[in-house]
Amino acid sequence: MSNAENDLYQEVVLEHKRAPRNFGHLQQPTHQAQGTNPSCGDRIAVELQLAGDKVQDIRFTGQGCAICMASTSMMTEAVKGRDLAHAQALQQHFRAVLTGEEDPEDAPLGKLVSLAGVRQYPSRIKCALLGWHALMHAIAGRGSGPVSTEEGRP
């Protein structure tokens, strides 16, 4: 087996890709945003139901590669029922691990550590962060306008 089959596409990643959690729409989202990866046109839309500082519920829709779908699926599990500060801190840790600024063993990532292998594949970091971009924009209340993994590019 190749390295990617072992390190990048761990079974838990493939399992989330095949059966993404919290996939679909919310009845009445209070916040939502969409993320786009310009290199493949993939889009992920995240819908939130916030109650004060708490992520009461979260759903996502869209299509993406296995990395993108698994990352977004695990993200929804990790932030559901938690407060916004937790979601933002988790995003920062996850991002820091992928960009090599933080050691995966030191970061409080939970199940998301299974995606730490992405740091060996720089061209795939955008895939892993797409859903997170959408989440952060939804939290920031920047409305439903699309966001890109490469801001400022058409």
Added chain:
Amino acid sequence: MGDKLPEHVLAGAAGGDLPVQELRAQFPVLHQKIHGHPLAYLDNAATTQTPLAVQQAVQRFEQHDRANIHRGVHSLSQRATDAFEAARATLKRFVGAGAEHELVFTSGTTEALNLVAQGLWAAGPAKAWLRAGDRIVVSGLEHHANLVPWQHAARMSGAELAILRPDAQGRVHVDDLRALLTPRTRVLALTAGANATGERPPYEEMLALARAAGALTVLDAAQAVGHAMPGLAQLECDFMAFSGHKMYGPMGTGALAGRRAALELLHPLRLGGDMVEWVSYESAGWAALPARLEGGTPNVAGAVGLAAAAQFITDVGRGAIDRHLHALRAQAVAGLSAIPGVTVLAPHAAQASLVSFVARDVHPHDIGTLLDERGIAVRTGHHCAQPLLDHLGLGPTTRASFALYNTSEEVDRLVAAVARAIEVFQ
């Protein structure tokens, strides 16, 4: 220009069978391992590799003749100018230009197409070719470089942009074009070969039809110029754009070839030195073609390398190259189509040297990563042709594209690796 190919290589090419192993020796970059596997470089529709002949031509210029052109009286400047103009002459022959044609060096197809699109509105509403109420027709097969500049041209001039939409199989039809042509149609922009699917529109007939209707015709030949195609003088074509790096030439090189009368309609994109006849503090008069459209110091070494690439293709023989590429494509289409869940785009496009495909429930980026693990380089994504893939109801695709140095064994490796990737993800 470049060094002549060894006699035995030429002899093989003339016989119809491409001497692939001998040719591979001319491309040093191919001889490396990626993740422990021999590199199978199948991303040639994005960028081809350069042979020694091209690298040596560039190096020879840099080591012996480098100087600025058209402005010094010293020997190096004269040699550099001669090299630049000789490169222009070689490329005009290569594209089959006639006496009525001129060729302008650009940084590639994108700049060439921008030069046309912007040049047709930038002179302002009183003088520009494009005016409010005019129509621009662009095919729905286009790369972003032959669409986005026209969107901008339409906005700036007040013209209307009409899209020649492909059918569900990604084909465009002459009758559909006929229906779009009006007395106000001023431009048709069309590809000679779609980079995302391999589709080849009937461009000879479409250019003729549009030109007869009074439009200027623009052909994006980025994917076609290194292959057998009609000479410019045989086409009803006002502008033809192409890139060097897709035809075994240097990156950052390319050209806009076209009818002089059409090129003279263009407002220059780059104003400055070398493109003016005279300058006062208040105004300036433009130089004649081609200098008018080549403001600033051009990429002279790049032009020399591009001409060497054209000579290389001519020496090997476009016919022999294309026969080889079509066989590789046919092999890939057959192999990939036999994998359950794989759909090949434009399987009918037998003249293409690329194959683009989608796999049910498996994303191209994931396929691309697993292929790279096996040393196979392919392109994944929307190939800068997002509207076309949206129109076909497809997302991103995986694209393998072939060059004269690719082998049947590499295609076998591609097919096996794709089959394995699908096994992993489904």
